Amino acid sequence: MDGDNEPCSELGTKEYWDKTYQLEINNFQSHGDVGEEWFGEDSAMRVVKWLNAYEKVTKGSKIIDIGCGNGMLLSLMAEEEYENLLGVDYSQHAINLASSVANKMALNISFKVWDILSAESCPGDVPFDVALDKGTYDAIGLSSNGAEDRKTYITKVHSILTPDGILVLTSCNYTEDELESQFSERFTKLSRIPAPTFKFGGREGSLISSLILRKIN
Template sequence: MSAPEPSQKTRLPPSKLGTKQHWDDVYKREVQNFHDIQDEGEVWFPETVDKIVQWITDNVPSTSTSSVIEIGSGNGALLFSLAEEGFPAEHLFGVDYSEDAIRLAQDIARTRDLSTTVTFAVCDFLREDPEGRSSWDLILDKGTFDAMALLDLKDSALDPQAIYPAKVSRLLSSGGLFLITSCNFTEEELKSIFVTEQVSYFQTIKHRSFSFGGKTGSTYTSVVFKKE
């Protein structure tokens, strides 16, 4: 069974957050801020980082051959947090389609003495494969698919909801894990998008919940999938 056809129920209205120009502008500004006042920039979904890092350190063995890639790594905050918790930095790889995002992450890495270990590279994930490996043991996404899903399909020949899940499946090693964190999709919606014959639901990472109108929910959803 191939990746399921995107459902209208999981379609989001287009937004500038789905455009490369928006993120190029954001990271150009953040690179300048870092050079001027050493501000490392915004951390996307900051409330989720500690739980994601804890789950990875508890559940993903860091062997001499393990490999971790973050799609849309931005300023590198999640990968730096993993390295600081003891995950081998030389196993960590981040890609982003914004050149200034990669420049910012590399600049920050140098200040943390991680520039020769954590690797960052420009890669437009919908259009090309990351260089260096044909498969990965752990693929991370913290808000990137959310942004991709805001792309205006009238202005693009690419449909992220069709391309992205299939590509994640192809790039996962056998037994590999895909950990995605979203503020736009529920757990069930993420399952409907990413579960295939090869990729199954594995676990949900619980975040702080809230109650409103008699219903309980969470601002963020982190779901782990596993390739058989």
């Protein structure tokens, strides 16, 4: 995918996600189902494992999950004793679900409604040491104004990070090379998180790309 001429999709609309998370709230309230973990729990665990091993991230580092959805990635981090966690999402229904799940699990995580593409200031204690994204950048790219919205996203993430801050970005819409190119003006690739690979037609590849991007000052 070249990243500039992507078809728009309902996955790029707030209406779709409001409807999705309203259904998941109903499911959680009726039988405790927390909903789908974007890219699967294994992907989330790989992110947590990488952060655990990165010496510049501590249990007290300020961490924001952009487009947190049901909050399960932050729940995994809270269980690993990370103390300063904020999840933001533009869907109030997502925040309601994430807060309910965290409360039931007795986890200390803050959740706030915030659209990163809006002119509103980030509701958390800026700047952050780490920003997490599992699928939000993908969804933004599928909006009706995807190319420009992706540029706004990159600028906003850059603005809320500390000078040595990192973005942990997981995507299924873009390759590692595409992500590195799209973020190159404001971020440099620090590392990657290997994902399971498959072979087809004599070629090997992965269904998702997961990069660690460090802020350029």
